[in-house]
Amino acid sequence: MERPPHLLLFLFLIPIAGASSMPERRRLADVITGDAAFRSYPNHHKTAVQYDVALPEFLSGAVAHAVRLRTGSLLRHGAVIDEFRLSSGLVARPHVRRLLVVRQNFGNLSASLYNLTGYELVSPVVGLLVYNAAGIGQRRPPENLEVLQLNVTKEPIAIQLSPAPRRALAGNTKEILCAAFELDGKVKFSGRNxxxxxxxxxxxxVS
Incomplete structure (x- = not known):
């Protein structure tokens, strides 16, 4: 029997009890993660320094970090946030002065919380959420928490995922793929650079 192709997945949707559809689950996942990032913000925390995000108990095993960045600095210099290499030339839409960037890694929950038929996950699921950081010092998210888009004007963003186990890679290097999820639920597959x-x-x- 032919082995299914392996998959490197860097975006993730959280199945949340009570959500009736996949789009609804995405919206709930965004709200929960963003809310936790705002409420976890330490007092007098410095710009461009990461801090831990306290996630709900049902995400035990996953980890999240957040960092506040100046939009102008990100545009000129880019940033490195764990697996994500954000190139210079990133433009926030809509424009804001400061960003809150939340990085997620679902660790050993990846396979149990999300699965693609016919593929095997060989790397933890990771993702980014980007918010307007205005008012974050109050440690309370805005009433209408909106995920922002970062438009790439220069080099693409690189996502360096954790190495897959040797047993998964042995003899199957050409089958390892990357997958990206669009807002409408479509999946785009691509090879690695x-x-x-x-x-x-x-x-x-995650949206």
């Missing part, structure tokens, strides 16, 4: 990273011209996020 010369450095073994996934690339995207959009900031993919």
């Amino acid at each position: 010369g450095g073994g990273a996934c690339e995207s011209r959009q900031v993919r996020h």
Whole structure:
């Protein structure tokens, strides 16, 4: 029997009890993660320094970090946030002065919380959420928490996922793929670049 192709997945949807449809689950996942990032913000925390996000108990096993960035600095210099290499030239839409960027890694929950028929996950699921950081010092999210889009004007964003186990890679290197999820639920597959990273011209996020 032919082995199914392996998949490197860098975006994720959280199945949340009570949600009746996939789009609804995405919206709930965004709200829960964003809310936790705002409420976890430490007092007098410095710009461009990551902090831990306290996730709800049902996401035990997953981890999240957040960092506040100046939009102008991101545009000129880019940023490195764990697996994500954000190139210079990123433009926030709509424009805001400061961003809150939330990085997620679902670790050993990846396979149990999301699965693609015919593929095997060989890397933890990771993703980014980007918000307007205005008022974050109050440690309370805005009433209408909106995920922002970062438009790439120069080099694509690189996502360097954790190495897959050797048993999964042995003899199957050419079958390892990257997958990106669009807002409408469509999945885009692509190969890795010369450095073994996934690339995207959009900031993919759980939404």
